[in-house]
Amino acid sequence: MFAEAAKQFSTVRDLLRFAVSRFNEAGLYFGHGSDNAHDEAAYLILHTLHLPLDILDPYLDAVLLQSEKEQVLALIEQRVKTRVPVAYLTHQAWQGDFDFYVDERVIVPRSFIYELLGERLQPWIEHEELVHRALDLCTGSGCLAVQMAYHYPAAEIDAVDLSLDALEVAAINVEDYDLKDRINLIHTDLFEGLEDTYDLIVSNPPYVDEESVEALPPEYLHEPELALGSGSDGLDATREILLQAAKFLNPKGVLLVEIGHNRDVLEAAYPELPFTWMETSGGDGFVFLLTREQLLGQNDQGEW
Known part of the structure; x- marks a missing residue:
């Protein structure tokens, strides 16, 4: 044919x-x-x-x-x-006005977080110049780190991933946008080994639950398994982020995390946390925002 x-x-x-x-x-x-x-x-x-x-x-x-x-x-x-x-x-993926190199070492960028950077984070971040240090957890291709550098011109950014393969792809995109002096690529597991504190932390971690992973269309099976599933309910990585984020946020610092279709499960697991659900092109159930002060509602054992 x-x-x-x-x-x-x-x-x-x-x-x-x-x-x-x-x-x-x-x-x-x-x-x-x-x-x-x-x-x-x-x-x-x-x-x-x-x-x-x-x-x-x-x-x-x-x-x-x-x-x-x-x-x-x-x-x-x-x-x-x-x-x-x-x-x-x-070997190309677009997010808004930005295009990125991608291959099968990283998931194809599709996070809603990029829509929320900059003016959309007011009033939590009143002025973009107030972001001096930012962190992108599970950076993958580096797409969110690159866009954070654009929206927050005064910021130095750490971009973290557990996958060395993913960081190799991120390095290509960081170099393509001439941001090697502002984006620091770090090989580690979430917050492990980090010592700095940040004004803004964003993360698009693995969040697909076990049942959904088994039902994914064939296209998704070409993406790195490490970047998709996160335990039986899809929230293993998110739990760790919520447990540790306050220690790495500056006063009035902001945490922004994407969790897919897990809003109901997350709210049931953390009923005392006052999640703000951000409106995106996909709806208001995919990305939550918490401030450092809201996260500090946990007790001394790191539990809510």
Whole structure:
């Protein structure tokens, strides 16, 4: 089928229709940058042909070279047959106006936290210049650390991950954005070995519960297992963050954590904690905010 397409097709429109048909026929899952077959097909084609990613119509009837058709079709075939997320095929993932290098050493960036940085954190952080030290736990590709550096120009940032592979990818993105002097990559497990205190701590830790991990679509199985699951209820990493965060926050410091679909479980486990649930493009149940002062409501044994 793909060899026949290479012979018969001539335009971008031909390839777009073919890709959408094949993606739908294969029952692909879209959750790594797009949410439907058309948008993913358009992105894959435009990226491969080195065309602007936000402009499709002027190129639909452009006649392609044979080599261009073969290159695009090879990626369409790979996406269908391997179920590898498109971001791993293009080595590119977008968050807002930022694009990042990614490969299978890191999860594809999709945290809602990036939407909340900067002005969205007022009044908890009244002025962006007040963030002098910031921490990104479970940094993965480094995408949130890079965006924190942009939103908080006075901040020096520590970016932590347990995976050396992930830190290698993060180093690529830190260098691409010329932030080596402001972002310090650290290989450790959450807060272990850290000595500084911070005005802002963000984390998109593993949060998929055991039952959901077993039911993940094939696309997610290409992502690092370490970055997905976190115990039977998905909250092992979050519990550790809540237990220790206050010690690493400066007065009036802010903790921002993403927990997926675990809001009800988390609130039941910590009924005394006054979580503020932040509004994101996905809703208000995915990212919580706590201040240092709210976290210090725990007792001397580190329990609530």
